[in-house]
Amino acid sequence: MGVAVRSTKTESGPIHYRYFMNVGPQHPSTHGVLRLIIGLYGEYVLSIEPVIGYGHRMHEKMAQSRPWQAFLPNTARMDYACCLPHQHCYLSLIEQHTGIKVPPRAEYIRVIAVELNRIASHLLWLGAFLLDLGAFTPILYCFDDREEVLDILENLTGARITHCFFRIGGVLADIDDHSANRIREFMRRMRGRFSVYHKLVTENIIFIKRTRDIGIITPDMARRYGATGPVLRGSGIAYDVRKQQPYSAYRDFSFDVPTGSRGDCYDRYLVRVEEMQQSLCIIEQALERMPAGEIRAPVPRTIRLPAGQRSFSVEGARGEVTYYLVADGTDTPYRLKVRSPCYANLNLIQELGQGMLFADMIATLGSLDLVIPEIDR
Amino acid sequence: MHHTDALIIALRTVFPSITVSPEAERGWHAAIALAAEQIPGAASLLFEHGLALSFITAVHVRPRCELVYHFVRWEDAFRIVLHLPVPENNTVPSIAEIYHGAAWHEREIGEFFGIVFSNHPGLKPLLLTREEKGLCPLLRSDSLLQSRENVLIW
Amino acid sequence: MDTIISITSAFTSVALAAAVIVGFVFVNATALGYIERKLCGRFQRRIGPMEVGWHGILQMPVDGIKLIAKQLIVPSHVAGPLFYVAPVLAFAPAALPFLVMPFAPRIQVLAMEAGLVFVLAVISFNTFAVFLAGWSSNNNYSMIGALRAVAQNISYEIPILLSLLTVVFLTGSFNLSRIVQVQESLWFVLRHPGAILAFLVFFIAAIAETNRAPFDLPEAESELTAGFHTEYSGIAFGMFMIAEYTYLFVNCCLATAVFFGGWWGPTLPFGQYSSCIWFFIKAYTLVFIVIWCRWTFPRVRFDQLMNLSWKYLIPIALGNLLLTALCTKL
Numbered sequence: 001m002g003v004a005v006r007s008t009k010t011e012s013g014p015i016h017y018r019y020f021m022n023v024g025p026q027h028p029s030t031h032g033v034l035r036l037i038i039g040l041y042g043e044y045v046l047s048i049e050p051v052i053g054y055g056h057r058m059h060e061k062m063a064q065s066r067p068w069q070a071f072l073p074n075t076a077r078m079d080y081a082c083c084l085p086h087q088h089c090y091l092s093l094i095e096q097h098t099g100i101k102v103p104p105r106a107e108y109i110r111v112i113a114v115e116l117n118r119i120a121s122h123l124l125w126l127g128a129f130l131l132d133l134g135a136f137t138p139i140l141y142c143f144d145d146r147e148e149v150l151d152i153l154e155n156l157t158g159a160r161i162t163h164c165f166f167r168i169g170g171v172l173a174d175i176d177d178h179s180a181n182r183i184r185e186f187m188r189r190m191r192g193r194f195s196v197y198h199k200l201v202t203e204n205i206i207f208i209k210r211t212r213d214i215g216i217i218t219p220d221m222a223r224r225y226g227a228t229g230p231v232l233r234g235s236g237i238a239y240d241v242r243k244q245q246p247y248s249a250y251r252d253f254s255f256d257v258p259t260g261s262r263g264d265c266y267d268r269y270l271v272r273v274e275e276m277q278q279s280l281c282i283i284e285q286a287l288e289r290m291p292a293g294e295i296r297a298p299v300p301r302t303i304r305l306p307a308g309q310r311s312f313s314v315e316g317a318r319g320e321v322t323y324y325l326v327a328d329g330t331d332t333p334y335r336l337k338v339r340s341p342c343y344a345n346l347n348l349i350q351e352l353g354q355g356m357l358f359a360d361m362i363a364t365l366g367s368l369d370l371v372i373p374e375i376d377r
Numbered sequence: 378m379h380h381t382d383a384l385i386i387a388l389r390t391v392f393p394s395i396t397v398s399p400e401a402e403r404g405w406h407a408a409i410a411l412a413a414e415q416i417p418g419a420a421s422l423l424f425e426h427g428l429a430l431s432f433i434t435a436v437h438v439r440p441r442c443e444l445v446y447h448f449v450r451w452e453d454a455f456r457i458v459l460h461l462p463v464p465e466n467n468t469v470p471s472i473a474e475i476y477h478g479a480a481w482h483e484r485e486i487g488e489f490f491g492i493v494f495s496n497h498p499g500l501k502p503l504l505l506t507r508e509e510k511g512l513c514p515l516l517r518s519d520s521l522l523q524s525r526e527n528v529l530i531w
Numbered sequence: 532m533d534t535i536i537s538i539t540s541a542f543t544s545v546a547l548a549a550a551v552i553v554g555f556v557f558v559n560a561t562a563l564g565y566i567e568r569k570l571c572g573r574f575q576r577r578i579g580p581m582e583v584g585w586h587g588i589l590q591m592p593v594d595g596i597k598l599i600a601k602q603l604i605v606p607s608h609v610a611g612p613l614f615y616v617a618p619v620l621a622f623a624p625a626a627l628p629f630l631v632m633p634f635a636p637r638i639q640v641l642a643m644e645a646g647l648v649f650v651l652a653v654i655s656f657n658t659f660a661v662f663l664a665g666w667s668s669n670n671n672y673s674m675i676g677a678l679r680a681v682a683q684n685i686s687y688e689i690p691i692l693l694s695l696l697t698v699v700f701l702t703g704s705f706n707l708s709r710i711v712q713v714q715e716s717l718w719f720v721l722r723h724p725g726a727i728l729a730f731l732v733f734f735i736a737a738i739a740e741t742n743r744a745p746f747d748l749p750e751a752e753s754e755l756t757a758g759f760h761t762e763y764s765g766i767a768f769g770m771f772m773i774a775e776y777t778y779l780f781v782n783c784c785l786a787t788a789v790f791f792g793g794w795w796g797p798t799l800p801f802g803q804y805s806s807c808i809w810f811f812i813k814a815y816t817l818v819f820i821v822i823w824c825r826w827t828f829p830r831v832r833f834d835q836l837m838n839l840s841w842k843y844l845i846p847i848a849l850g851n852l853l854l855t856a857l858c859t860k861l
Contacts, residue, residue: 020671021671021672022671027756028752029753029754052503053503053504053506056504056505060489060515061514061515064517093404130829131753132753133829134744134747134829134830135828135830136575136825137571137574137575137826137827140575140576144576204828206745206828206829206830209835210829210830210831210832210835223428223429223451224430224475224476224477224478225430225476225477226430226432226478227478237451239451239452239454244451244453307527307528307530308530309403309529309530310403310404311403311404311405311447311456312404313404313431313449313456320431320449322404322431322432322447324404324432324434334436335434335437335515335528337434339431339432343481344478347478347480347481351477357832358754359754359830359833360832362753376504377504
């Protein structure tokens with residue numbers, strides 16, 4: 001009665017006893033309007049078919065139907081958890097394409113803002129991931145810390161989530177002594193918090209048992225699906241755009257690219273936690289060496305995009321963000337493509353989830369750190 | 378340095394038209410223009426040399442749409458772009474067999490531009506609803522359409 | 532005439548006992564709900580409910596009224612009568628174990644010889660209600676929740692029984708008040724190494740038996756949205772909640788009576804009645820530990836849960852039982 005058994009052409013094997021479960025679009029573990037049609041055999045997952053597009057807004061059409069400046073707020077509305085890399089990517093693309101040089105101080109401020117945003121995003125993920133595993137408390141601890149980051153970013157950018165902080169040729173506001181001190185204070189606090197997370201989460205036996213050797217992504221699988229970011233680095237590939245192809249001011253800072261060894265959920269967790277520490281490291285260096293000078297280059301009032309094509313990649317919190325622009329000489333992009341990392345990272349679950357237990361599939365899904373509006377665009 | 382790369386040498390034998398630049402001036406290091414039937418072969422070659430698919434997209438230009446494939450090598454962020462003018466029958470071979478991640482990109486292009494991918498495991502709409510079938514929102518009207526050589530410059 | 536009077540007085544006392552117990556079940560569930568929410572708030576660096584009454588003390592009654600006043604939404608695809616019966620079946624037997632629970636020397640409704648057996652029999656009835664709820668909901672999430680609940684409860688009843696038998700071996704009685712009386716000089720958990728082990732096994736198994744985190748798989752909300760009670764709303768959902776809290780408390784009471792010396796504690800005036808304070812302090816301390824576990828640990832996976840019972844708890848409890856039996860005989 002409760003279970004719909006669908007008989008298929010295959011008369012033998014578990015396919016015969018497969019039933020379907022509709023996870024989402026309203027489900028606690030899909031973190032947004034993602035729907036997964038899961039074929040189950042008992043509690044074993046036989047097939048996963050993601051259904052996306054519930055939050056599709058056609059950002060790419062918006063980009064090509066109005067001047068390029070008008071798309072700036074859109075960049076904050078794709079990856080709501082970490083929007084500044086998107087904005088950074090879009091503006092760097094436009095600046096490179098039009099030959100506008102950004103003052104070094106502005107680049108430093110951009111890096112600080114982006115790294116703060118990355119920490120906020122990883123904290124959000126950490127809480128949500130543990131919620132997927134059934135631990136209710138860590139998310140409150142994470143939100144407590146994230147609140148501090150959001151306060152700093154609010155003070156800096158004027159928004160808590162959908163920051164629109166970067167401007168062509170620079171940034172909107174300077175980091176003054178007050179803001180710098182707040183950031184330093186947050187860094188002190190955050191460095192002390194990692195031991196709390198390690199005690200509460202990393203060393204928790206149930207957490208280790210739930211994530212070790214679960215959802216192993218091999219480098220080959222990651223390559224076939226184009227996974228990037230912590231999902232890829234968890235599998236031992238040290239691909240970080242900030243390191244491999246330094247943009248903005250990232251060449252000036254020394255930081256490590258943490259990688260995992262097994263490619264399981266636990267490795268992805270460790271990579272993200274270590275990345276937060278590396279981000280703190282970058283922020284510290286940036287604050288120390290912040291060059292004096294302008295925060296915004298003088299730019300002409302109207303900027304036309306010269307005909308031609310160009311792409312630009314940055315490292316977002318979830319992986320490589322690439323914007324690809326085709327311009328025709330007007331001030332409106334002829335075509336703008338947004339490559340969002342979650343798109344490829346979610347794609348992978350179709351293969352990864354097969355044969356897993358349902359609970360492991362949820363854990364693996366959580367470890368991918370999906371932001372659905374970014375996939376739907 | 379990229380001129381001596383094993384990948385570049387292998388590509389140059391198959392695609393003599395490859396343009397290589399030492400710096401990523403436009404965001405990529407090498408670009409190839411190829412014909413539709415060459416794409417599975419090119420994709421296999423890139424896969425063998427350890428490149429990952431970054432994304433696939435299309436641009437609507439005169440006379441017909443052009444597909445743009447972006448690949449990246451993780452070790453040194455070496456990026457390569459394949460340009461592929463869509464032939465008259467509007468059908469391009471799919472590379473989803475080689476790069477599994479391409480399946481979604483091709484579905485997306487299929488619904489946004491109306492391009493058909495042959496050999497695709499399931500070419501149904503990805504982001505749009507069933508009612509919006511055939512909408513092709515990213516196709517431009519004739520008045521806004523530019524010809525290929527005006528915009529796709531590298 | 533005498534018969535009528537005795538029947539009437541018996542009836543009065545039964546009615547009184549029933550009223551007191553049902554009242555206690557509600558008050559206890561309300562109190563536990565409030566305690567849990569306050570404690571959870573503290574564990575999570577929050578302050579918990581603060582708005583209704585002094586420090587939010589009226590939050591739970593208000594929530595209860597809300598649940599009662601809410602419309603019951605019954606999906607069209609559920610299996611009619613069974614769907615309605617399930618919450619009642621979950622809720623009704625939950626009060627029964629208090630009949631034989633020795634809160635104090637004079638506070639016990641029924642000094643039943645086989646009190647322990649009675650409590651265990653009633654507790655296992657919960658499985659039936661949970662399964663019925665999941666089955667009749669006609670929903671895959673509920674169904675998986677129900678199947679998990681049955682497998683889990685059957686697996687964990689065995690270690691519960693084995694660990695309690697250890698104490699029965701030590702006392703030679705199933706009578707709960709007798710088990711408590713034996714512990715006058717020293718609690719079992721302090722007196723006998725076998726009892727310590729038995730208590731640990733019992734406590735872990737009891738958390739699993741009552742479907743509390745980290746073993747709350749039948750209602751694992753990140754996987755099964757709400758598990759077996761996904762389709763229930765309003766007071767039907769509330770009944771499951773009350774039942775859950777009551778069974779939790781029953782298990783803690785059982786542990787108090789069997790392992791922690793029940794009502795024994797420093798002597799109080801009117802000790803025949805007032806010593807129930809010690810009983811409640813011990814029971815609520817155990818409840819506190821259960822709540823603490825819930826808000827600290829992630830959820831285990833289903834096969835891990837099964838392994839824990841069959842590979843560890845049952846062999847340990849069995850070995851412990853044999854050793855204890857051997858010791859008592861020697």
